[in-house]
Amino acid sequence: xxxxxxxxxxxxxxxxxxxxxxxxxxxxxxxxxxxxxxxxxxxxxxxxxxxxxxxxxxxxxxxxxxxxxxxxxxxxxxxxxxxxxxxxxxxxxxxxxxxxxxxxxxxxxxxxxxxxxxxxxxxxxxxxxxxxxxxxxxxxxxxxxxxxxxxxxxxxxxxxxxxxxxxxxxxxxxxxxxxxxxxxxxxxxxxxxxxxxxxxxxxxxxxxxxxxxxxxxxxxxxxxxxxxxxxxxxxxxxxxxxxxxxxxxxxxxxxxxxxxxxxxxxxxxxxxxxxxxxxxxxxxxxxxxxxxxxxxxxxxxxxxxxxxxxxxxxxxxxxxxxxxxxxxxxxxxxxxxxxxxxxxxxxxxxxxxxxxxxxxxxxxxxxxxxxxxxxxxxxxxxxxxxxxxxxxxxxx
Numbered sequence: 193x194x195x196x197x198x199x200x201x202x203x204x205x206x207x208x209x210x211x212x213x214x215x216x217x218x219x220x221x222x223x224x225x226x227x228x229x230x231x232x233x234x235x236x237x238x239x240x241x242x243x244x245x246x247x248x249x250x251x252x253x254x255x256x257x258x259x260x261x262x263x264x265x266x267x268x269x270x271x272x273x274x275x276x277x278x279x280x281x282x283x284x285x286x287x288x289x290x291x292x293x294x295x296x297x298x299x300x301x302x303x304x305x306x307x308x309x310x311x312x313x314x315x316x317x318x319x320x321x322x323x324x325x326x327x328x329x330x331x332x333x334x335x336x337x338x339x340x341x342x343x344x345x346x347x348x349x350x351x352x353x354x355x356x357x358x359x360x361x362x363x364x365x366x367x368x369x370x371x372x373x374x375x376x377x378x379x380x381x382x383x384x385x386x387x388x389x390x391x392x393x394x395x396x397x398x399x400x401x402x403x404x405x406x407x408x409x410x411x412x413x414x415x416x417x418x419x420x421x422x423x424x425x426x427x428x429x430x431x432x433x434x435x436x437x438x439x440x441x442x443x444x445x446x447x448x449x450x451x452x453x454x455x456x457x458x459x460x461x462x463x464x465x466x467x468x469x470x471x472x473x474x475x476x477x478x479x480x481x482x483x484x485x486x487x488x489x490x491x492x493x494x495x496x497x498x499x500x501x502x503x504x505x506x507x508x509x510x511x512x513x514x515x516x517x518x519x520x521x522x523x524x525x526x527x528x529x530x531x532x533x534x535x536x537x538x539x540x541x542x543x544x545x546x547x548x549x550x551x552x553x554x555x556x557x558x559x560x561x562x563x564x565x566x567x568x569x570x571x572x573x574x575x576x577x578x579x580x581x582x583x584x585x586x587x588x
């Protein structure tokens with residue numbers, strides 16, 4: 193939790209070029225005002241309920257529980273939200289805030305495309321211009337989402353710099369923001385970047401843990417023993433963890449993308465392989481080379497191959513309040529197929545990283561234990577990529 197302005201322990205801050213400071217300070221001031229504004233919160237609640245379809249369901253995975261033979265497993269169904277992931281929570285909040293600030297254009301970055309689709313959706317709803325920056329490599333991996341964004345009226349820019357993935361899309365979007373601060377809001381998609389983004393995105397996503405808490409008390413009369421979520425930048429996990437941070441008996445477990453293994457160069461597991469640095473406006477843990485440069489990262493998941501993690505996750509890691517584990521591509525693909533066949537739920541490959549860890553851990557837990565897995569998104573977007581991974585050539 194934030195211990196002073198924009199700081200989470202040793203992490204966070206506002207490490208940005210001078211040209212962006214007026215925009216950041218304007219955003220900070222606006223958010224501090226509107227987050228406590230009754231009309232703003234009422235409007236956001238209506239959008240959550242009537243447009244996004246909240247509250248999302250907490251589903252008891254009976255078949256999975258029985259087959260694994262240990263803890264009771266519940267799935268938080270963020271995949272059932274409008275646009276198919278948790279991303280809609282944050283974009284509705286930020287677009288509503290941008291409108292209050294008098295902005296008419298939003299720009300966003302995206303990896304797997306879910307944030308880009310959500311941003312394009314909210315922009316269409318609110319009558320705003322939308323431009324999305326996406327790594328060229330990711331536009332190929334997620335061609336369907338590129339089409340969806342364009343269908344919704346957004347302009348999609350393929351970023352060719354660097355590795356052509358998520359980190360490069362963030363860098364390009366930040367650079368674009370410096371050119372048109374007056375009418376443009378940068379709709380950052382995760383709990384990363386300079387303050388107030390990590391706090392603001394967390395607050396909009398915290399609806400997830402607020403609902404889990406209420407739903408668990410209704411269904412089981414108590415809190416879960418563990419809440420588990422995948423972590424790239426970390427917004428779905430932060431949303432799922434936030435209202436449990438003070439409940440020390442609840443384990444918080446983040447599942448990072450190990451790619452082809454944490455002992456290879458083809459990984460995106462920040463806490464397993466990274467160290468503290470400064471990038472994208474914040475101090476946090478990052479994957480770095482021997483010279484302290486941001487290292488290229490890899491994951492089968494376009495949404496998890498970010499070389500860092502949000503500063504509040506870094507504080508939870510330093511404090512030992514949350515555990516972070518690495519899950520490989522192979523494990524995630526197995527889990528993608530397992531959940532599909534066992535519960536009839538096709539998860540996003542990002543979410544499958546969390547499912548994989550539960551598959552490994554649940555059998556050794558007592559039958560009295562309860563775990564909640566955050567299914568951050570649905571897997572339609574990943575079917576062609578997973579088929580190719582298994583050697584089957586299909587075309588979208």
